[in-house]
Amino acid sequence: MTRTELEQLLIQQKAAFKASPPDLGKRLKALKKLSDIIDENKESLIEAISRDFGLRSREETLVLEIFPLHDQIRHATRNMRSWMKKQYVTGSWFLLPSKAYYQYQPLGSVGIMGAWNYQLLLTLSPLLDAIAAGNHAIIKPSEIAPASAEVLKELINSNFQPEYIHCVTGNTQLAKDFSSMPFDHLFFTGPTNVGKMIMAAAAPNLTPVTLELGGKSPAILHDSYSVELAAKRIMAGKLFNCGQTCVATDYIILPRKLNEEFKEAATNSARKFYPDILNNKQYSGIINEDHYNRLESLLEDARNKGASITELASNTSSDEKRIMTPKLVFDVNDEMEIMHEEIFGPILPVLNMETVEEAIEYVNEKPKPLALYYFDTNKKRIDWLLKHTLSGGVTINDTVYHLAQHNLPFGGVGASGMGHYHGFDGFQTFSKKRAVMHQKRLAASDLLHPPYTNLKKKLIQVLGTLSKV
Template identity: 45%
Template sequence: MTIMTVPGAAPAVNTNAEDLLSVFDMQKQACRRNPYPDLKERHNNLAKLESILLDNQQAIIDAIARDYGTRCRQETQFAELFISLDSLRYARKNLKKMMKPERRSVSVWFAGASNRVIAQPKGIVGVVTPWNYPLLLSISPLASALAAGNRCMVKLAANSQNLCLLLNNLVSREFPRDTLAFMPGAKAREFSSLPFDHLVFTGSADTGKTVMRTAADHLTPVTLELGGKSPTIIGEDFDIELAAERVLFAKSFNAGQTCIAPDYLFVPEHRLNDFVTAAKSIVAKRYQSISDGCYTSIIDNKAYERLSITLEDANTKGATLVPLLPGDTHSPELRKISPHLVLNVHDDMTIMQEEIFGPLFPVMTYRNLDDALNYINDRDRPLALYVFSNRKEVQKKVLYGTLSGGMVINDCIQHVAQHDLPFGGIGNSGMGHYHGPEGFREMSKMRPVFKQWRYPGGALLQPPYGKAFDFLIKRMIK
């Protein structure tokens, strides 16, 4: 592992291919020595990771802020520290129950035998984490993987190296590298090319396809969390100001750089002006200007430029731009863009073709709910879908008339903090789950075990075939 120091920046640490293989081999040997860590060991691993986060909160907040430029402290506390800690506590609390072998029924024709399913560790789990929630999207899958008894290697994004260096230092003091290792500066292709027993990737759909193709060389099973354009619908009956409060919190949080952020909105046609008025008032009360320290920066210059071009493209093609903060709408120095509503959008605009991943919010209108649902169903299945309505028939129509990774009724993004619910996408928004019992099972080999009893009836079905076979088979298949 090579370390180069650059003044004013995080040390450049290059974990090369040999380093990766060395750690992988350590973990492979550890799996062979102890293929089934017991309840106590798994519980201790989760508790140690929890203590690391609790004891180093400010250092974690500072590291993430350095990676972002400006990252709102409270956002890091809530979305990174709290939810991460809560996921570890959930796993510890439910670990014994999740590890318990499941009894399964036995066909009457095999009476006397027994069936059970045992959750066994898959082995080595690789976790590839993006920059937008680097702590949460490392710890959340780790909670499932460590609970399932696996060894883990973690690669953070290039934009998260201050945090990665910190976690590498903290974790290496408490964990042997044959159990858990963060890999600063590791290259994505070299990391995902390792023959993991399971690989978790969170990021863009295009990169996810590349990761899946690479993993296919070893037939490595993958969990992909890929985001997409998550729609939001405000129903005719729902209070427009309350909906705006909740939607705009989710959209402005982390400056919209959230894989499950509302990506576009449908409002009833006659309520558009009411929503715009409410949005202006709500956002102006929450942030004084784009220089407000509670308003997070765009992660880097490339992302800032992409969002600026996306906004200008919409403007050039006829959209109406509604900035929601007073004063300057852009700050290249701070890499901040004011939250914008974007009205009168159409499909030729970039903003309606790609996941936005920023504080730009297209707003469309509908007269009939079916029109909104048809629009959603004509596009890739999103990671999340949000509907605001107190009418059960509307909730039911949206729920059963669409398909998405997750769904929230009368709020946005809160499902990611519900650890007893599985979290995952479908189609272009991903595959597989972590969180909850489903995450534990995803990181385990759910191994079926059939145990025969002393006097199996199947002996009567063995050659040489005769009248006993004919008698039994007629009754078995009739």
């Protein structure tokens, strides 16, 4: 699609929205259609996603993308009516007898840019939030996963009118054009460096943006917690989609005395999850050769700077070019690239720090992470950690799953993003929370109009006194 065609599509959507903003019935119907599309075409979606990765198991796509989408649609459908209601608030006493309330109204036509690692989920999840809020939308799946992008385009465009919901696909030039369009809101999921470019492109139009970015999400293990249980849960979250997950543990901090125990537990977990890993059809491939080579260069850089790398797989040779086995990296330091870049692969650096305080100081010196994981059962220490850190989200004694809580917001902070979505927070992101005051025929505020007579001056003085704490 050319820039001119994209501009015309946006003009068409804005005109259609202005003529008839979607009411509750249209929103519910659209969400039901979206759910039906996903269900009826799940096999073609699964196959396309697997083709993009070279290998992605059917079960992984069902669990990590298709099931969450159905569940999010169900949650939105059940709650949308209450989200749309007027919410009355207590009015200011000096403006009596007015009534005050707010209500959420759709913004108009929004743009959504998906991400390749979970093409289906990360494109359609914000879309369903936008639909629930009553918007029209243009979505752009990632060009890095072209097979799933084209299937999404076919399914969306054959089931929705272009002036309501439309999908466009194309190269990086289209992505640049897309981010510079005067949408009423722009939603982007992707890496931090690209997020900066998206924000800069949106700025001339004053387009509000939601940026769901990434970063280095740490896991901190207290020495009183079960190493075996922590390793199992860390490795489970880390190896989903072969580590190509924005909230996967990017590095772990633990006392040095736990290194061998963690190595053994992580190895056992990885081999239990994926026996004969290089021939295991439930273990995902790396998205493309460039990304695979990037991961290899991170390992080589770490090795050259003194790191020791532990292979967790039971076999290490394969004819598959884009299968990377899980690895732990010990003796890491901040001179290594692996401690600066988001890894996005099955590689887990291990940092040794003896206390939680030391670990938190290290984390706080870095850009704020998208997720923070802490393994401990001591409530006092947990509360202390929550008070002294800031991250997009936190999971205690597990990893990844906080993003599946519909009634919690999902989003980053600082370098890991801005804004939230999922559930009501997604509805709110794609809405304007508009304030409304309804005044009566006779109102106390009429007494505040000029001219300011002596009586009104005394009244203003009384108001000033009464308003003090």
